[in-house]
Amino acid sequence: MALKRINKELLELEKDPPANCSAGPVNDDMFHWQATIMGPGDSPFQGGVFFLSIHFPADYPFKPPKITFTTKIFHPNINSNGAICLDILRSQWSPALTISKVLLSICSLLCDPNPDCRISLVHTKLTRRNIMRRRDNGLKNMPCSIVTNDYSLNRVHLFCNLTLINMALKRITKELQDLQCEPPANVSAGPIQSNDMFNWQATILGPSDSPFQSGVFFLTINFPTDYPFKPPHITFRTKIYHPNINLNGSICLDILRSNWSPALTISKVLLSICSLLCDPNPDDPLVPEIAKQYKHDREGYNATARQWTQKYAT
Numbered sequence: 607m608a609l610k611r612i613n614k615e616l617l618e619l620e621k622d623p624p625a626n627c628s629a630g631p632v633n634d635d636m637f638h639w640q641a642t643i644m645g646p647g648d649s650p651f652q653g654g655v656f657f658l659s660i661h662f663p664a665d666y667p668f669k670p671p672k673i674t675f676t677t678k679i680f681h682p683n684i685n686s687n688g689a690i691c692l693d694i695l696r697s698q699w700s701p702a703l704t705i706s707k708v709l710l711s712i713c714s715l716l717c718d719p720n721p722d723c724r725i726s727l728v729h730t731k732l733t734r735r736n737i738m739r740r741r742d743n744g745l746k747n748m749p750c751s752i753v754t755n756d757y758s759l760n761r762v763h764l765f766c767n768l769t770l771i772n773m774a775l776k777r778i779t780k781e782l783q784d785l786q787c788e789p790p791a792n793v794s795a796g797p798i799q800s801n802d803m804f805n806w807q808a809t810i811l812g813p814s815d816s817p818f819q820s821g822v823f824f825l826t827i828n829f830p831t832d833y834p835f836k837p838p839h840i841t842f843r844t845k846i847y848h849p850n851i852n853l854n855g856s857i858c859l860d861i862l863r864s865n866w867s868p869a870l871t872i873s874k875v876l877l878s879i880c881s882l883l884c885d886p887n888p889d890d891p892l893v894p895e896i897a898k899q900y901k902h903d904r905e906g907y908n909a910t911a912r913q914w915t916q917k918y919a920t
Contacts, residue, residue, distance in 0.1 A: 608666040612636050615705050620864075626773075627709040628835055628868055629660065637662045641673075641709060642868045644773055644835065646717050651679065653776050655834075655868055658688075658712075660705065670699035673708065682719050691720070774833040778803050781872050793876045795827065804829045808840075808876055812919065816884045817911035818846065821919030825855075825879075827872065837866040840875065847907075847914040849886045849897035857882075858892040 613636065619629055629641035639660040645651030656679060661672040673695060674688035683691040694703060694711055782803070785795055795808035806827035812818030823846060828839040840862060841855035850858040861870060861878055891897035900907045 608662060608664055609636055611667055612662055618704070619706055623835065624706050624710050624713075625832070626713055626835065627706070629705060629709065632659075637664075639705075641705075642835075643709065643713060643716070644868065646713055647773060649717050651716050653773070653780075654679075657869070667701040667703070670695050670703075671705065671708070673712070681716065682721050683715055690715075771831045774829060774831055775803055777834055778829055784871070785873055790873050790877050792880060793873070795872060795876060804831070806872075808872075810876065810880055810883070812915060813880055813884045817908040818883050818915050818919070821846075821915035823919055834868040834870070837862050837870075838872065838875070840879070845914060845918040846883075847896065847911040848883065849888050849891040849893050849900050850882055852892040856892060858887070858890055860890075 616630065616636075626644045626646060627641065629639050632638045632640050639662075641658040641660055643656045643658065645654035645656065654677075656675060656677040658673055658675050658677075663669040663671070673690060675684055675690065676688055678686070678688075690712065692708075692711060692715060694700070694708060782796060792811040792813065793808065795806050797803055798805050798807050806829075808825040808827055810823045810825065812821035812823065821844075823842060823844040825840055825842050825844075830836040830838070840857060842851055842857065843855060845853070857879065859875075859878060859882060861867075861875060886897075886900055888897035888900045896907065899910075
């Protein structure tokens with residue numbers, strides 16, 4: 607029963623992920639998940655990426671999951687071991703609750719700590735004062751993902767969207783700075799226009815131990831407005847003969863699909879694409895004919911790939 611319920615929640619999370627959150631199994635263990643929460647806007651955690659571990663008991667959902675922060679955080683309801691003081695994870699647990707709802711409640715807790723349920727005593731008085739100030743500020747400090755008031759609902763949705771876009775923009779800007787400070791080997795990337803941070807162009811130099819050696823390959827990178835919770839859309843603009851890249855430039859790479867994580871960066875993704883050029887995956891092809899040739903006629907594959915590289919990438 608527990609496994610069936612956990613599988614159902616995973617499917618729902620993948621279909622309709624909550625704002626600022628992602629979660630999924632660690633390896634193939636459905637009872638052990640990792641979750642990611644982006645620090646909410648208008649909180650001291652804004653711009654941060656927080657990792658949590660989720661352990662489901664064998665009698666889930668009749669008993670609550672055990673959730674702990676693996677990233678250190680300064681909060682009165684979260685101690686140095688990552689334990690969380692949240693009523694729905696203790697006495698107020700209900701089998702009707704889901705991981706999605708719990709993660710949204712944790713996001714809410716980051717915005718609005720509860721000093722009456724404290725684990726960390728150090729900053730409880732300060733937090734209580736801050737809470738009173740935030741209550742006076744009203745709607746603007748409410749967590750985007752759980753606002754349900756009818757009051758100015760359109761404005762709330764607009765605020766939520768702008769908050770997500772602002773978070774995405776900050777993350778993209780940071781990644782650009784990191785790329786400029788420490789560019790990965792054989793790779794470069796940056797905005798096509800200085801006033802549009804969501805659309806980049808990347809360049810990959812064909813790896814020396816591949817039939818793409820000496821080629822220069824151009825790619826486009828389009829960031830979604832809820833990046834890094836959703837992966838970027840990356841396509842090859844330069845034609846390339848490869849079983850995992852089709853004529854439209856689409857790339858079959860797991861970290862750009864089901865295995866995406868907000869902890870990944872464009873730098874890591876581009877290095878993974880370089881690795882894919884050296885080591886194709888014919889068992890998960892976009893172009894089955896090329897995959898078949900790669901498996902059964904490696905010399906023919908290498909020769910055609912070199913010809914395409916000379917024709918389109920030099």
